[in-house]
Amino acid sequence: MSLLGNKDDLKVLVEKLNFKEKIERSKALTREAYEKYGEALVVANSLGKDSVAVWHLAKRVNPKIRGFIVTTRYKPKETIEFMKKEVKKYPELKVYKNVVAIPESLYRTDPDKCCDILKVVPVKRAIEDMKVKCWVTGLRCTEGRTRTDFKEVEERDEGLVKLNPILIWKEREVWQYLALYGVVVNPLYKEGYRSLGCAPCTKITSDDNERAGRWIGTSKCGGECGIHTKPLMDGDGI
Ligand code: SF4
Secondary structure (H helix, E strand, O other), X not given: OOOOOOOOOHHHXXXXXXXXXXXXXXXXXXXHXXXXXXXXXXXXXXXXXXXXXXXXXXXXXXXXXXXXXXXOOOOOXXXXXXXXXXXXXXXXXXXXXXXXXXXXXXXXXXXXXXXXXXXXXXXXXHHHHOOOOEEEOXXXXXXXXXXXXXXXXXXXXXXXXXXXXXXXXXXXXXXHHHHHOOOOOOHHHHHOOOOOOOHHHEOOOOOOOOOOOEOOOOOOOXXXXXXXXXXXXXXXXX
């Protein structure tokens, strides 16, 4: 039976499947999608722990799989350094960045608009530029209040499928995978961050919610930048 068309109860699977079974399911989802979409399957790599796990997993399915990174002028220097090393290691990772002029401190006055310009727009450009029909993300349903209802396979935009192959993994299982497979991670995790983003909008917290340190003090607190919630094929790219 096709896993891409599954109607499984994901909340049950989060608790029921063990670590090995989750890895096998994630690989099978990615393999099936790659067989269907070929080169048009592309991994979105945000350089966070979930992304590097998905990237590693995808490369085990097929080393030819391509990816893209969206970076911004506000990424921490550690993330930029990490990005350079990853791109050197994997030249098939393309980097997209919107360098358009924006008001100073837009991240404070209107973070939704800032994310829209600096993150959503370059994702749209990557999808168009790389002729993506299926993009693969490291989204997980246990990550925070905004991520509980996503599916492993979604088609929010017509003609663009989003595959979330590690949707049912817990935070501990991501670290388990990274440790067991020796995957190098962004050094900022050593400082205590649990979710990484742009420097002005990311803090270290001891909150239970993994994404609690994102956009603290704004209406976006613990929320989303928009790439998982907004249309990506409305032709409104750079
Ligand atoms: S995370 Fe902050 S700085 Fe980065 S794009 Fe969004 S609002 Fe702007």
